[in-house]
Amino acid sequence: MSYESVVLIKQEVFVYKIPPRSTNRGYRAADWNLNEPTWNGRMRMVTSGNALNIKLEDKVNGQLFANCPVEAYPGVAIEPVSDSSRYFVLRIQDDNGRSAFIGIGFGDRSDSFDFNVALQDHFKYVKNQEQIEKEKVEPKPQLDLSFKEGETIKINMKITKKDGSEVSSRTAKKGAGLGILPPPPKTEKSPTAPNSDYGDFVQAAATSSSNPQQQQQSNSSWVQF
Numbered sequence: 001m002s003y004e005s006v007v008l009i010k011q012e013v014f015v016y017k018i019p020p021r022s023t024n025r026g027y028r029a030a031d032w033n034l035n036e037p038t039w040n041g042r043m044r045m046v047t048s049g050n051a052l053n054i055k056l057e058d059k060v061n062g063q064l065f066a067n068c069p070v071e072a073y074p075g076v077a078i079e080p081v082s083d084s085s086r087y088f089v090l091r092i093q094d095d096n097g098r099s100a101f102i103g104i105g106f107g108d109r110s111d112s113f114d115f116n117v118a119l120q121d122h123f124k125y126v127k128n129q130e131q132i133e134k135e136k137v138e139p140k141p142q143l144d145l146s147f148k149e150g151e152t153i154k155i156n157m158k159i160t161k162k163d164g165s166e167v168s169s170r171t172a173k174k175g176a177g178l179g180i181l182p183p184p185p186k187t188e189k190s191p192t193a194p195n196s197d198y199g200d201f202v203q204a205a206a207t208s209s210s211n212p213q214q215q216q217q218s219n220s221s222w223v224q225f
Contacts, residue, residue, distance in 0.1 A: 016103035
């Protein structure tokens, strides 16, 4: 069971008899006899579930003068005029389903602004509710976030060691651990002689100079002519 909820109340609204629309240009409030409204009273905008009705009632006893069911806005039930923001055309209906069009107007522009905002907020709410119900029946497909075979990921992060040095992460394959390889140990570089391409020659020369006897034995192997 849906309960009736009051969305908006305006204590003074004017009702006008409007001529039939002769062209497709829209209704104009200037075509009405604005100085002589056919009725004035209060307006209540009420909702029951998603249904919305605009009720024109007597300000004293609350007797219903006309009811306008609104199924959508903008729509056929409510149409703004083309020459003013304070006047609208309503399609009213009786209990037997018969309908007629009347003009209504507000004495202040702030009242017509509140009227517009209340209509827009209600149908925005209805649209959101319909979307929620639709998602309950048809849930969104879940995304496949699993890794494919052979797929790799790259983690960009730095880990600071106790000595203050930093280690960069490596690329890891799916399924593999994300361990961080330590940096290679530091080693002392041994001094190398210049012109390393001639290292063997230098080494041989050094050996000969340090061992004269070995040098003499080496020279004896030469054949003199």
